[in-house]
Amino acid sequence: MADITLRPMTAGDADRVLAIYQAGLDGGDASFETVAPTWTAFDAGRLAAHRLVAVDDDGSVLGWIAVSPTSSRAVYAGVVEHSVYVDPAAHGRGVARLLLDALITSTEAAGIWTIQSGVFPENAASLALHRRAGFRVVGTRERVGRHHGRWRDVVLLERRSPVVA
Ligand SMILES: CC(C)(COP(=O)(O)OP(=O)(O)OC[C@H]1O[C@@H](n2cnc3c(N)ncnc32)[C@H](O)[C@@H]1OP(=O)(O)O)[C@@H](O)C(=O)NCCC(=O)NCCS
Numbered sequence: 001m002a003d004i005t006l007r008p009m010t011a012g013d014a015d016r017v018l019a020i021y022q023a024g025l026d027g028g029d030a031s032f033e034t035v036a037p038t039w040t041a042f043d044a045g046r047l048a049a050h051r052l053v054a055v056d057d058d059g060s061v062l063g064w065i066a067v068s069p070t071s072s073r074a075v076y077a078g079v080v081e082h083s084v085y086v087d088p089a090a091h092g093r094g095v096a097r098l099l100l101d102a103l104i105t106s107t108e109a110a111g112i113w114t115i116q117s118g119v120f121p122e123n124a125a126s127l128a129l130h131r132r133a134g135f136r137v138v139g140t141r142e143r144v145g146r147h148h149g150r151w152r153d154v155v156l157l158e159r160r161s162p163v164v165a
Pocket of ligand 1 (some may be wrong): 024025027029030031083084085086087090091092093094095096097098116119120123124125126127132152161163
């Protein structure tokens, strides 16, 4: 992993970020979404302070992570939902784990106390990644939405920071 580094995501990464997003959606187990958003919509929906990309030694973007607020209510100001997507050609190299660990560090430093994510039960890689990073399973939401015409369950995961008090 010495060849993989992390840096903040910039607008110059838009094409690669959205292409990796679309590749994940095309895999069929990442999200209810089927089409990646425009950069404008992506940018508007995610907190600027907690967006990272992982880059290879040649500078190419291998994956990204970002968070969105979960609520406009003050009580939930420290609760965010994240997405992590890695280029299929780079799976299994520890890219997502690097990104997730860095996101935990950056959100905790900003006083964010809970990161949550909804994961399809079929997404074994994502479930393993999150469990290893200290997320717990809150529960499974049954047939909560339709994806390509099929009702699907979603496992709700969360990590409550032990350091943000
Ligand atoms: C889920 C995803 C982000 C994982 O990315 P990755 O870079 O391949 O994951 P990593 O190599 O960092 O692996 C993280 C951990 O998960 C485990 N893991 C990875 N793929 C796995 C699989 N298919 N089955 C079981 N465990 C797996 C690894 O062993 C590793 O555990 P370790 O730290 O104990 O070694 C990637 O598969 C992806 O982009 N999928 C499409 C988008 C998606 O589903 N995003 C998540 C939406 S909730």
